[in-house]
Amino acid sequence: MGEARIGLIGLGTMGAALAMNIAEKGFPIAVWNRTSSVTQDFHSNAGDLADRIVPTRTLAELVDAIAAPRTIILMVPAGQPVDEQLEALSPLLGADDLVIDAGNADFHDTTRRANSDLPFGFMGMGVSGGEEGARHGPSIMAGGTPEQWDRVAPVLTAIAANAEDGTACAARMGVEGAGHFVKMVHNGIEYADMQMIAEIYGLMRDGMTMDAAAISKVFDGWNDGPLQSYLIEISAKVTAAKDPHGDMPMVDMILDRAGQKGTGRWTAIEAQHLAAPIPVIEAAVMARNVSARLEDRRAGEDRFGAAPELCEFDPATMEQALIAGKILCYAQGFSMIAAASDKFDWSLPLPEIARIWRAGCIIRSAMLNDMADALADHPDRNLVMAPHFAELVEAALPALRQVVSQGLGAGHALPALANGLMWFDMMRTARGTANMIQAQRDFFGAHGFERTDGNPDKHGPWGA
Template identity: 75%
Template structure:
């Protein structure tokens, strides 16, 4: 007998947390994992929620346990595993059923699957917030038809995080791969935000000689101001934590080699295709790649000497620099989303995206409230030109310039902060130096150029110049 309102496939860390969230919100759920023992262990460990959960030993049992028209959520690894699961479900589902891919899929794959003529409905859904978010309220970014979204919206809104005003952090972003695209950019911003925090941490550790405990206090203080955010909050907690083995600060025993799952790289690659510059995200991806080259970095230090030197900076200046960097990073991310909205015909709801990111997700921060307001007032205006953020940049960019100048002069690597400042300076320069590049292109390739005086002379006098 069909009892469950929804099914879920894949009981890894995120899948198990999301299933418990769904059950806790009052939606009976059937679950299946390809390893049967995992399914039954999950059901046993669910405690009081086990009454809301139906464990299935086979896909056929899972489908039979869900009330028609069925909804099945996939929480399996991105890529071929999703295609395999869709193929396995095809003979078991009806035309009115709906499958939701809630993994970290490449949005191009989601577009392809949406256009493949599946015999059932299909939604691509980005879920952010890690295990804690999945369990107690993530940020949800869906892509697919309006009809499919309306059908599943009550459940998704129920399990989503809530912003301070009580609104659910769940929304439909547009057709097909739009949800996974927005999640991808979210993750790119996440890379950049983390990198800028790490660079400020490095200045305090190497440039100012502060111990981890003192750095923790600085971050904790900043989290009570404009920088209030999940990432600054956990940075304070990470810096104060002690290693249970050695008793040293945990940061002092962690190898400085950062992992990555690819979404930041996808963001940078797609930004190039869209001609949407995201140099802060680009720098963050580059920095992770360099961090992996530990042997080469050790050889570089042996040959050239240790890079970081002392700097004379105060905490207020560092805070202001991080505020400026954060604004510039998010401005680039939203500009990329706007470019995709136009390029892919998605009509992506920029103000709603900022609202959805206010809670549940990794980049949640108080600043997103003002970003949502600015985008609602003028969605096609770059955030740096919104009055509130333009005024903030007036006050904080001098600090960013001071931090980048002092840090680089002393050999402290600051790729994300420096790239943000460079982008800002280019964005406020009405006449830059690309006229030289265009002249060069015309000289060797007859590519032509536009003239300031409007005369119809598209090529230069290069032959007479020899």
């Protein structure tokens, strides 16, 4: 029987970084990769941490290297590979052992696995922060029983990022797929945040003909204010970088075709099942899909005209527009999490979610401190209605409206910012236009409606 505190399967980019993080925090770790040479290379390149890493050649050797009761982290691709790995581990582990899927799994799969007849314990865990976060401190969203969490919390809180107040950005979200659900919504918000920044970048580049260096200075200045965040910080850095193969800005040499791994799409799909409106995230997913249609877009430009018209904006106006868009996006994301909490009976801790997103993850930002406070004060209230954020939105709304209306009028595509504004305008309208839809539905399908005067008659006078 070995003395490794924990095991890890899958030494890809994220798995290798997470294993190094665990070893660095003082926990002996046994590792295994399907390709043995990868395991040996990883151990050989571990430097001073090699003494805390046990490389293994087989699954049986991995299991034997871990002190009982065993805990093993899976860092393998989502979907069928996870099921195959769980099946391979089944003859080797017992009821006291625990396997943690730390990949980007579909939360439905995690719930299915947690409720299956596996001969060992199982929990899902969302890990955010990319390779850098995995290596030096990610945000961790765990899903499992309280007993499972208590068992692994010492390791997970030790390797997680720490917020400015010293709090570890790792917490239990709930049972079954709760952790992977929260990670999914995190990624959806990430899509939207990136899209809104890209739209503002496009206005500066195409509408105001600013070069990348000038745009970088604007982003850099914004990172000292309310928009302070990892994504604004790196936006300043990528627009400042030069192409190593020439003297052009690096960002200008990158093809405008965005990739995606599917978690943003999952967020949009699940929102429909929950009847949770998240139009900013949906617009961001749509924008990535459109970006992939490069030849179609080129044909469209040839047929309908090229560059959008110029339009002038003050950087302060664009900053306020982005502040408003960000608040509206996060409000939608937290509202979706609340809807899932009710549907799946998870009791998702909204304030705690905001807190563990303050460091380590991609969407970390200064605003999350105030969001955590607002959600703690009134978890059932939409974030837009919290006094602090209501005041911010009220102050920034004219700028968002100006940027969207002038930008669209000049031919610039602003799907995420525009959808955020449309959602807000619907949410502030006590009597909307759905009465017309209900009248139409009753006319052609006798679906009925509710009356404003309480009269029990539920059909109109238009007949069959």
